[in-house]
Amino acid sequence: MLEVKNLHKVYDGHGRRVTAVGDLTFSVPEGQFACVVGPSGCGKTTLLRVMAGLLPATSGEVRVQDTPVTAPPPGLAVVFQEYGRSLFPWLRVRENVELPLKAQGMARAERRELATEALAAVGLADAHSAYPWQLSGGMQQRVAIARAIAYQPRVLLMDEPFAAVDAQTRADLEDLVRSVWKQFGVTLLFVTHDIDEAVYLGQRVIVLSASPTTVAQDLTIDLPAERDQLTTRADPRFTELRGQVYARIQKVKAPASEGAPA
Amino acid sequence: MRYLQRAVLLIGLPVLLLAAWWFGSAGSEDFYRPSLSSIVDAFGQTWTWEMFQQQVFPSLWRLVVGYLLAVLVGVALGVLIGTFRSVRSLLEPVLEFLRAFPPPVLVPVAILLSGIGDRTKILVIVFGCVWPVLLNTIEGVRGRDEVLSDTCRSYGITGSLRLRHLVLRAASPQIMTGARQALPLAIILMVISEMMAANEGLGFTVLQFQRGFQIPEMWSGVLLLGVIGIVLSLLFRLAERSLLGWYHGQRAGQREW
Numbered sequence: 001m002l003e004v005k006n007l008h009k010v011y012d013g014h015g016r017r018v019t020a021v022g023d024l025t026f027s028v029p030e031g032q033f034a035c036v037v038g039p040s041g042c043g044k045t046t047l048l049r050v051m052a053g054l055l056p057a058t059s060g061e062v063r064v065q066d067t068p069v070t071a072p073p074p075g076l077a078v079v080f081q082e083y084g085r086s087l088f089p090w091l092r093v094r095e096n097v098e099l100p101l102k103a104q105g106m107a108r109a110e111r112r113e114l115a116t117e118a119l120a121a122v123g124l125a126d127a128h129s130a131y132p133w134q135l136s137g138g139m140q141q142r143v144a145i146a147r148a149i150a151y152q153p154r155v156l157l158m159d160e161p162f163a164a165v166d167a168q169t170r171a172d173l174e175d176l177v178r179s180v181w182k183q184f185g186v187t188l189l190f191v192t193h194d195i196d197e198a199v200y201l202g203q204r205v206i207v208l209s210a211s212p213t214t215v216a217q218d219l220t221i222d223l224p225a226e227r228d229q230l231t232t233r234a235d236p237r238f239t240e241l242r243g244q245v246y247a248r249i250q251k252v253k254a255p256a257s258e259g260a261p262a
Numbered sequence: 263m264r265y266l267q268r269a270v271l272l273i274g275l276p277v278l279l280l281a282a283w284w285f286g287s288a289g290s291e292d293f294y295r296p297s298l299s300s301i302v303d304a305f306g307q308t309w310t311w312e313m314f315q316q317q318v319f320p321s322l323w324r325l326v327v328g329y330l331l332a333v334l335v336g337v338a339l340g341v342l343i344g345t346f347r348s349v350r351s352l353l354e355p356v357l358e359f360l361r362a363f364p365p366p367v368l369v370p371v372a373i374l375l376s377g378i379g380d381r382t383k384i385l386v387i388v389f390g391c392v393w394p395v396l397l398n399t400i401e402g403v404r405g406r407d408e409v410l411s412d413t414c415r416s417y418g419i420t421g422s423l424r425l426r427h428l429v430l431r432a433a434s435p436q437i438m439t440g441a442r443q444a445l446p447l448a449i450i451l452m453v454i455s456e457m458m459a460a461n462e463g464l465g466f467t468v469l470q471f472q473r474g475f476q477i478p479e480m481w482s483g484v485l486l487l488g489v490i491g492i493v494l495s496l497l498f499r500l501a502e503r504s505l506l507g508w509y510h511g512q513r514a515g516q517r518e519w
Contacts, residue, residue, distance in 0.1 A: 054416065072415050086410065088410065089508050100418060133508070133516075134511070
C-alpha cells in the first residue's frame with residue numbers, strides 16, 4: 001500500500017550538503033495505523049514531504065498503491081502541523097472542506113454530502129459557516145482532518161498534527177483520529193515526536209534514528225483495539241512499550257549529541 | 263453614547279476647520295480670497311445638473327475607467343511577475359525604467375500620439391496608477407504562505423481554482439493596499455491631464471474659471487474635487503470591508519490571543 005524503499009534525501013545548497021534521510025526502507029500494509037517517531041531533527045517532516053510528493057527524493061523511491069510517487073498522488077491526503085496556515089482564512093469551514101472536491105470536478109450535491117458527513121465525524125456539525133479564524137486551535141485542526149476525510153483518501157499522512165494544541169485538546173483529538181481511522185478504514189501514517197502519543201495511537205511504531213535517518217526499530221503495538229485515555233495509558237503493557245521506544249530513542253540520540261560524523 | 267463619541271471625533275476637526283474658514287473669511291474684500299459664504303453661493307449656482315453632465319461626469323468616467331484598467335493591468339502583470347521568475351527577470355529592468363517617469367510628463371507625448379480625446383487621459387491615469395498596484399501585487403503573490411501552497415498541491419487544487427482561491431485571495435490585502443495608494447493618484451492625474459489638454463472636464467473648468475477671474479467659481483471647483491476625493495475613498499473603504507472581511511477578522515483574532 002505504502003512503500004518506502006532505500007529512500008535517501010540530501011539537501012544541497014550554498015556549498016553545504018546535509019543528509020536528511022540516510023537510507024530508509026519500510027512499508028505499511030493497507031488499513032494499518034502506523035506511527036513514526038524519532039528524535040527532533042531526524043528528518044520526519046522531510047520523509048513525510050517526500051511521501052506526499054511535495055519534495056523529490058535524492059534516490060530510492062516511495063510507492064503509494066504500487067505507483068511510484070513523483071508528484072502528489074491522488075488518493076493521498078495530508079494533515080499538516082500548522083493548521084492555522086493550511087486552512088484558507090477567506091473560506092468558510094464548509095468551503096474549506098469542499099474545495100479539494102471541487103477541484104476534482106465533483107457535483108455540488110455530492111460535495112455537500114461528503115463535507116457534511118466529514119464535519120459530523122469530527123464533531124463540527126454546527127460550524128459549517130464559521131471562518132477558520134473564528135475557531136479554537138483544536139477545532140481548526142478538526143476542520144483540517146475533516147477536509148482530509150472528505151477527500152476520501154486511501155492513505156492519510158499526518159505531520160505532528162497536535163504539536164501546537166494544548167494537552168486536553170490533544171487527548172480528544174487523539175481519540176478522534178482513532179475513531180476516524182476505524183470509521184473510514186484508511187491507511188494512516190502518523191508522524192509525531194511524542195512517544196506516548198505514538199504508542200497510544202498506532203498498531204505499530206516505527207522508530208527513526210537521528211539524522212542521517214534509518215529505521216532504528218519497528219515495533220508492533222499489541223494493545224487491545226479499543227483504546228481509552230485512562231485504561232490504555234494505565235495498562236502495564238502500554239508502560240512497557242513506551243519504555244522500549246523511549247530507551248531506543250535515547251540510544252539513537254546519543255551519538256548525534258556527541259557530534260558523531262554524519 | 264459611544265457612537266456619538268465616534269461621530270464627534272470623526273467630523274469634529276473638519277467642522278472646526280470649516281468654521282474657522284467661514285468666520286475668518288467673512289466679509290473678505292480680497293478679490294483672490296473670497297469669503298467662504300460667497301464660494302458656497304457660487305457652488306450652488308455653478309454646479310448645476312447640466313454642469314455635472316457636461317463637465318463632471320466625463321471626468322469621473324475617465325477616472326473610473328482609467329483606475330479600473332490600472333488595477334486590472336497591475337494585478338494581471340503582478341500575478342505573472344510574482345509567479346514566474348523568468349518573467350520577473352525579463353521585465354524588471356524595463357519596469358524600473360518606466361516607473362521612473364513622472365506620469366504628467368507623458369501627457370504631451372500622449373497628445374501627440376493619440377490626440378486630446380478620452381484615450382489620452384485614460385492612458386495617463388493608467389500609466390500613473392498601475393505602479394503601486396503592480397508592485398504590491400508582486401509582493402503579495404511572492405509572500406504567500408508555503409503551507410497553503412503545499413495544501414493546494416496535495417489536494418490537487420490547480421489552474422483557475424488555484425488562481426481564484428489561493429493566488430489572488432492570498433495577495434488581496436496587498437492588492438488593496440496598492441489600489442488604495444493608486445486612488446488619489448488617479449484623481450490627481452485626471453485633473454492634470456484635463457488642465458493640459460482638454461475642452462471639457464473638471465480640471466479644464468477650474469482652470470477656465472481661474473483664467474476668467476471667476477474666483478469664487480474656481481474655489482467651488484476645488485471644493486468639489488475635494489468632495490469627490492472623500493466620496494471615492496469612502497466607496498473604496500466599503501469595497502475593502504467586504505473583500506477583506508476575513509483579513510481584518512483574522513488579525514483582530516490574533517491580537518486577542
